[in-house]
Amino acid sequence: MTTFPQKLLDGYQGFLHSTYRKRSDAYRELAAAGQRPEALVIACCDSRAAPEIIFDSGPGEIFVLRNVANLVPPYNAEGRYRSSVASIEFSVVNLGVRHIVVMGHGRCGGVAAALDERRESLDKGDAIGHWISLLDPAIDAVGRGEGHDPVRHVHIDHPEDSHIHPGQDPRQTAVECMSVRQSIENLRTFPYISEREADGRLTLHGAWFDISEGVLWVYDPDEGQFEPALGTSGLRVAD
Amino acid sequence: MTTFPQKLLDGYQGFLHSTYRKRSDAYRELAAAGQRPEALVIACCDSRAAPEIIFDSGPGEIFVLRNVANLVPPYNAEGRYRSSVASIEFSVVNLGVRHIVVMGHGRCGGVAAALDERRESLDKGDAIGHWISLLDPAIDAVGRGEGHDPVRHVHIDHPEDSHIHPGQDPRQTAVECMSVRQSIENLRTFPYISEREADGRLTLHGAWFDISEGVLWVYDPDEGQFEPALGTSGLRVAD
Amino acid sequence: MTTFPQKLLDGYQGFLHSTYRKRSDAYRELAAAGQRPEALVIACCDSRAAPEIIFDSGPGEIFVLRNVANLVPPYNAEGRYRSSVASIEFSVVNLGVRHIVVMGHGRCGGVAAALDERRESLDKGDAIGHWISLLDPAIDAVGRGEGHDPVRHVHIDHPEDSHIHPGQDPRQTAVECMSVRQSIENLRTFPYISEREADGRLTLHGAWFDISEGVLWVYDPDEGQFEPALGTSGLRVAD
Amino acid sequence: MTTFPQKLLDGYQGFLHSTYRKRSDAYRELAAAGQRPEALVIACCDSRAAPEIIFDSGPGEIFVLRNVANLVPPYNAEGRYRSSVASIEFSVVNLGVRHIVVMGHGRCGGVAAALDERRESLDKGDAIGHWISLLDPAIDAVGRGEGHDPVRHVHIDHPEDSHIHPGQDPRQTAVECMSVRQSIENLRTFPYISEREADGRLTLHGAWFDISEGVLWVYDPDEGQFEPALGTSGLRVAD
Numbered sequence: 001m002t003t004f005p006q007k008l009l010d011g012y013q014g015f016l017h018s019t020y021r022k023r024s025d026a027y028r029e030l031a032a033a034g035q036r037p038e039a040l041v042i043a044c045c046d047s048r049a050a051p052e053i054i055f056d057s058g059p060g061e062i063f064v065l066r067n068v069a070n071l072v073p074p075y076n077a078e079g080r081y082r083s084s085v086a087s088i089e090f091s092v093v094n095l096g097v098r099h100i101v102v103m104g105h106g107r108c109g110g111v112a113a114a115l116d117e118r119r120e121s122l123d124k125g126d127a128i129g130h131w132i133s134l135l136d137p138a139i140d141a142v143g144r145g146e147g148h149d150p151v152r153h154v155h156i157d158h159p160e161d162s163h164i165h166p167g168q169d170p171r172q173t174a175v176e177c178m179s180v181r182q183s184i185e186n187l188r189t190f191p192y193i194s195e196r197e198a199d200g201r202l203t204l205h206g207a208w209f210d211i212s213e214g215v216l217w218v219y220d221p222d223e224g225q226f227e228p229a230l231g232t233s234g235l236r237v238a239d
Numbered sequence: 240m241t242t243f244p245q246k247l248l249d250g251y252q253g254f255l256h257s258t259y260r261k262r263s264d265a266y267r268e269l270a271a272a273g274q275r276p277e278a279l280v281i282a283c284c285d286s287r288a289a290p291e292i293i294f295d296s297g298p299g300e301i302f303v304l305r306n307v308a309n310l311v312p313p314y315n316a317e318g319r320y321r322s323s324v325a326s327i328e329f330s331v332v333n334l335g336v337r338h339i340v341v342m343g344h345g346r347c348g349g350v351a352a353a354l355d356e357r358r359e360s361l362d363k364g365d366a367i368g369h370w371i372s373l374l375d376p377a378i379d380a381v382g383r384g385e386g387h388d389p390v391r392h393v394h395i396d397h398p399e400d401s402h403i404h405p406g407q408d409p410r411q412t413a414v415e416c417m418s419v420r421q422s423i424e425n426l427r428t429f430p431y432i433s434e435r436e437a438d439g440r441l442t443l444h445g446a447w448f449d450i451s452e453g454v455l456w457v458y459d460p461d462e463g464q465f466e467p468a469l470g471t472s473g474l475r476v477a478d
Numbered sequence: 479m480t481t482f483p484q485k486l487l488d489g490y491q492g493f494l495h496s497t498y499r500k501r502s503d504a505y506r507e508l509a510a511a512g513q514r515p516e517a518l519v520i521a522c523c524d525s526r527a528a529p530e531i532i533f534d535s536g537p538g539e540i541f542v543l544r545n546v547a548n549l550v551p552p553y554n555a556e557g558r559y560r561s562s563v564a565s566i567e568f569s570v571v572n573l574g575v576r577h578i579v580v581m582g583h584g585r586c587g588g589v590a591a592a593l594d595e596r597r598e599s600l601d602k603g604d605a606i607g608h609w610i611s612l613l614d615p616a617i618d619a620v621g622r623g624e625g626h627d628p629v630r631h632v633h634i635d636h637p638e639d640s641h642i643h644p645g646q647d648p649r650q651t652a653v654e655c656m657s658v659r660q661s662i663e664n665l666r667t668f669p670y671i672s673e674r675e676a677d678g679r680l681t682l683h684g685a686w687f688d689i690s691e692g693v694l695w696v697y698d699p700d701e702g703q704f705e706p707a708l709g710t711s712g713l714r715v716a717d
Numbered sequence: 718m719t720t721f722p723q724k725l726l727d728g729y730q731g732f733l734h735s736t737y738r739k740r741s742d743a744y745r746e747l748a749a750a751g752q753r754p755e756a757l758v759i760a761c762c763d764s765r766a767a768p769e770i771i772f773d774s775g776p777g778e779i780f781v782l783r784n785v786a787n788l789v790p791p792y793n794a795e796g797r798y799r800s801s802v803a804s805i806e807f808s809v810v811n812l813g814v815r816h817i818v819v820m821g822h823g824r825c826g827g828v829a830a831a832l833d834e835r836r837e838s839l840d841k842g843d844a845i846g847h848w849i850s851l852l853d854p855a856i857d858a859v860g861r862g863e864g865h866d867p868v869r870h871v872h873i874d875h876p877e878d879s880h881i882h883p884g885q886d887p888r889q890t891a892v893e894c895m896s897v898r899q900s901i902e903n904l905r906t907f908p909y910i911s912e913r914e915a916d917g918r919l920t921l922h923g924a925w926f927d928i929s930e931g932v933l934w935v936y937d938p939d940e941g942q943f944e945p946a947l948g949t950s951g952l953r954v955a956d
Contacts, residue, residue: 004444004457005278005338007300009468012455014295014738016469018534018731020453030287031346031451037286039244045326047276048269048298052289056253056496059287061246066305067322068329079318083306086370087284090307094348094367099244107270110329128333131325205243212270214259216251218243229248230255253499257492257773295735482922482935483756483816485778487946490933492773494947498931508765509824509929515764517722523804525754526747526776530767534731537765539724544783545800546807557796561784564848565762568785572826572845577722585748588807606811609803683721690748692737694729696721707726708733 023059030060037063039099040091042084042183044070048211049105063091069110070102071134072183075190085190092202093192100187103207104180106168111135111176138179142171146178168212177226180206180219262298269299276302278338279330281323281422283309287450288344302330308349309341310373311422314429324429331441332431339426342446343419345407350374350415377418381410385417407451416465419445419458501537508538515541517577518569520562520661522548526689527583541569547588548580549612550661553668563668570680571670578665581685582658584646589613589654616657620649624656646690655704658684658697740776747777754780756816757808759801759900761787765928766822780808786827787819788851789900792907802907809919810909817904820924821897823885828852828893855896859888863895885929894943897923897936 020027041051042065051057051064065087073085091097114132184204188194196202206219208226217226259266280290281304290296290303304326312324330336353371423443427433435441445458447465456465498505518541519529529535529542543565551563569575592610662682666672674680684697686704695704737744758768759782768774768781782804790802808814831849901921905911913919923936925943934943 003442004446004468005340008278008294008296008340010734010738011295011300012293012468014731014735015293016453016455016734017727018735019292019295021534021727021731022536024453027287027453028451031449034346035286035348039247040284045279045302045304045330047274047300047302048266050289050291050296050298050303052291053258053298054251054254055247056250056258056499057247057289058500059289059292061250061286063284063286064289064305065284066303066326068326071322073320073322079320080369081312081318081373082320082322082366083310083312083370084320084322086366087305087307089365089367090349090352091284094352101244101247107273109274109333113329113333126328127321127325128328130319131322134320203242207243210270212267214255214263214266216255229243229251249495249499253492253496255495256488257496260488260492260773261775295738297739481920482924482946483818486756486772486774486818489773489778490771490946493771494931494933497770497773502931505765505931506929509927512824513764513826517725518762523757523780523782523808525752525778525780526744528767528769528774528776528781530769531736531776532729532732533725534728534736535725535767537767537770539728539764541762541764542767542783543762544781544804546804549800551798551800557798558847559790559796559851560798560800560844561788561790561848562798562800564844565783565785567843567845568827568830569762572830579722579725585751587752587811591807591811604806605799605803606806608797609800612798681720685721688748690745692733692741692744694733707721707729 026059035060035063035095037061037091037095037097039063039101040065040088040097041101041103042066042070042072042088043103044068044105044108044110046105046108049103049209051103054103054209054216063095063097065091068128068131069108069114069135069179070104070183071110071131071179072102072186073134074186088187088190089192092190092196096201098201099203099205100193101205101207102180102183102187103209104176105209106173106176106211108172108176111172111179114139115172115175135175135179138175138182141178141182142174168210177206177208177217177219180208184219265298274299274302274334276300276330276334276336278302278340279304279327279336280340280342281305281309281311281327282342283307283344283347283349285344285347288342288448290342293342293448293455302334302336304330307367307370308347308353308374308418309343309422310349310370310418311341311425312373313425327426327429328431331429331435335440337440338442338444339432340444340446341419341422341426342448343415344448345412345415345450347411347415350411350418353378354411354414374414374418377414377421380417380421381413407449416445416447416456416458419447423458504537513538513541513573515539515569515573515575517541517579518543518566518575519579519581520544520548520550520566521581522546522583522586522588524583524586527581527687529581532581532687532694541573541575543569546606546609547586547592547613547657548582548661549588549609549657550580550664551612552664566665566668567670570668570674574679576679577681577683578671579683579685580658580661580665581687582654583687584651584654584689586650586654589650589657592617593650593653613653613657616653616660619656619660620652646688655684655686655695655697658686662697743776752777752780752812754778754808754812754814756780756818757782757805757814758818758820759783759787759789759805760820761785761822761825761827763822763825766820766926768820771820771926771933780812780814782808785845785848786825786831786852786896787821787900788827788848788896789819789903790851791903805904805907806909809907809913813918815918816920816922817910818922818924819897819900819904820926821893822926823890823893823928825889825893828889828896831856832889832892852892852896855892855899858895858899859891885927894923894925894934894936897925901936 040063043051045066045068067084110132114135184206187204208217216229218229219226279302282290284305284307306323349371353374423445426443447456455468457468458465520543521527521529523544523546545562588610592613662684665682686695694707696707697704757780760766760768762783762785784801827849831852901923904921925934933946935946936943
């Protein structure tokens with residue numbers, strides 16, 4: 001008698017009888033041939049920001065690393081068991097992905113914790129306290145007025161909301177976006193990444209998903225800003 | 240002009256116009272109220288084993304950590320930026336999840352790499368080499384004949400395959416399953432986990448997904464074995 | 479500038495970017511090769527009882543006739559333009575379907591109208607008044623006590639409802655089910671159907687979908703009753 | 718022991734465990750409150766052209782009449798049991814839909830049968846022979862050169878096909894589209910429809926779905942032509 005969560009078992013039956021039933025050939029082929037994903041997506045553990053849902057991905061399409069606040073540590077950070085760095089290395093060196101997407105999202109609990117004034121009192125011995133200290137460079141940059149407006153503030157033609165970030169703290173949004181940029185910079189400190197980016201085998205991308213309105217923003221390195229992935233004309237979504 | 244992968248943009252349009260359109264209320268409520276996932280799922284980065292797909296989960300349901308080979312390091316492992324440990328801590332201490340599911344899967348590239356005889360020649364300075372050394376206890380146990388048969392070998396009523404692991408190396412399957420058990424043991428070395436497990440606030444679970452046939456196995460701690468989540472009668476899936 | 483309903487256009491984008499994107503190969507093959515559906519499903523126009531949704535069908539799988547109250551007139555009914563009879567004929571004679579499923583459903587507006595005492599005042603010149611008079615044999619049979627209990631009244635292990643028909647009029651349910659049986663009898667008056675049923679090329683089936691709890695009942699001709707399609711053990715659905 | 722088609726039972730499990738599980742609240746509310754669909758969609762029985770799939774519709778959204786070749790007979794056609802006319806009447810008079818969409822589609826077997834030269838030999842006593850004679854006005858109009866080009870022939874930016882109708886007979890496409898226009902004209906012969914259209918309570922629309930490329934065309938009454946629903950810029954669909 002298993003005590004496995006019933007909700008997950010119920011959902012698994014949905015997968016088995018619907019998704020798997022319709023795509024069993026794809027699963028069997030992928031099992032036999034092995035995976036060849038084109039992209040690594042680095043996303044937050046947040047229950048509202050699953051990359052396979054947001055990108056409507058089928059089996060075999062994306063290799064996904066998820067940690068709190070979708071952070072990439074610098075390459076030379078110490079530690080024997082570097083789970084995120086190891087996952088990045090496996091995807092680039094062993095699987096040869098051609099794209100890496102760092103995807104942040106709105107209302108991130110990890111970013112909120114890092115911005116919490118009571119954070120000083122966090123026990124620095126805790127793993128989460130150390131981990132979110134990786135956000136410090138982004139917080140500092142936003143504090144200095146850099147990247148003060150990393151998300152282009154367009155008005156959205158939306159019935160209820162005239163602004164893209166209803167109910168969201170602009171400073172937190174700025175840190176979320178700036179941190180994506182910082183993680184991309186950190187990825188460039190990995191020798192095997194900078195090398196592949198230089199010769200065109202690998203491209204780095206940033207994105208930010210707003211959770212509430214379902215809008216995806218992508219980073220435009222030329223402008224140094226995030227812009228709606230579908231352009232502003234694509235933002236309206238009828239209810 | 241963005242160079243964002245077109246395939247991901249196409250998929251995002253599918254999400255926006257189908258999933259989000261149908262569930263925009265849920266997304267907005269989750270954005271306003273915050274997430275309250277009941278379970279943390281620790282899964283592999285593998286492109287064929289996304290927990291939200293396998294458990295057919297909606298937004299807000301599961302908090303998901305993904306690293307290569309779905310491994311949990313021991314609590315006292317050194318290192319400043321412990322991405323997996325920090326994510327586990329955040330889900331248990333900050334979000335108060337009631338379940339942790341460690342889900343392994345068949346044909347895992349990380350496990351295959353750890354079993355590769357040429358592994359000796361891997362540069363131990365690499366992050367992945369160190370990371371998959373976390374599999375050593377499971378490999379050793381399987382080598383000693385412990386957990387020799389962690390998956391109950393039932394015959395499946397399936398048109399093409401009379402066995403649950405067609406084309407899969409039995410030793411690798413054994414290591415994949417034994418490693419899930421090892422990760423559960425490692426979770427119990429986390430003080431805030433053992434404490435919550437003792438007083439009933441938290442339950443630990445193991446699972447293994449076979450990729451090819453879509454069958455989910457769950458760990459039965461009483462039997463020390465994995466069994467089909469739906470029982471053997473539920474295994475047949477018509478094409 | 480089109481005035482096409484925006485809601486349908488929004489939904490079409492969901493189809494195009496999600497379902498079609500994932501299954502474009504199947505659509506192209508079906509376009510090139512032509513359809514070969516195995517079953518004709520005769521269902522109601524009701525907005526809550528679409529066969530492709532209830533049977534989770536992909537493109538090419540079922541040929542679907544829909545009219546108010548999922549009725550089949552007798553073969554020899556007069557009229558030059560017999561839309562339902564023509565559709566049945568096309569599926570059986572031209573396409574060679576191997577199954578015909580007549581699927582009724584709970585809370586059917588057509589059946590409710592036929593049972594309405596004010597029905598006498600309906601202008602018999604109206605098409606709907608004549609059409610639902612096809613329900614008279616089923617209403618008479620239920621009135622005579624035949625098929626008084628066409629649905630086996632099992633108790634369901636359901637959190638909120640101890641009965642399968644919460645809030646539904648038992649007499650209407652009885653007519654809905656008896657009418658499915660009547661339509662199957664009417665189908666047997668079609669020469670090309672009785673001939674094919676006799677030599678095993680075609681099988682006739684009845685079903686009833688309860689709308690509220692999502693439970694599908696299928697007709698068991700041996701017992702003369704409808705029973706849960708998955709058996710009573712499969713009825714529980716966690717929320 | 719039921720002989721109900723196993724494929725439909727398997728699909729029903731997919732519905733029950735996935736779609737219904739996620740939307741049980743909507744189903745229960747719709748069961749309790751009754752349906753209030755905004756549109757009637759008149760579509761073909763074809764297994765590749767289900768309106769709920771093409772418009773990604775949820776429960777309660779569209780009322781659907783399906784017959785071979787999505788035809789509407791003239792109001793005053795004889796016959797006691799007029800299934801299509803009765804269904805239209807029920808949706809307009811009883812349910813008060815605000816839109817009627819007549820949706821044709823490519824490679825329609827009913828239209829192909831009507832254009833078949835051997836049609837003369839069809840037994841006119843058959844229901845299908847009479848039914849598809851409703852296509853005669855459309856065939857005649859196309860023969861006279863009217864509506865010679867009811868679909869605007871744009872070139873599509875598509876990797877494989879430079880034309881919207883690969884492998885399709887242009888004459889059949891023209892009849893399919895012309896017939897949608899004819900059915901709209903026939904709807905206007907229904908007194909309760911012309912009355913409601915005149916005072917703005919009801920709007921009539923035409924559409925055509927190409928099956929192969931997934932493109933939906935909508936009828937523009939001002940231009941007398943069908944145009945891509947999303948404009949030509951929306952036609953590209955990545956693999």
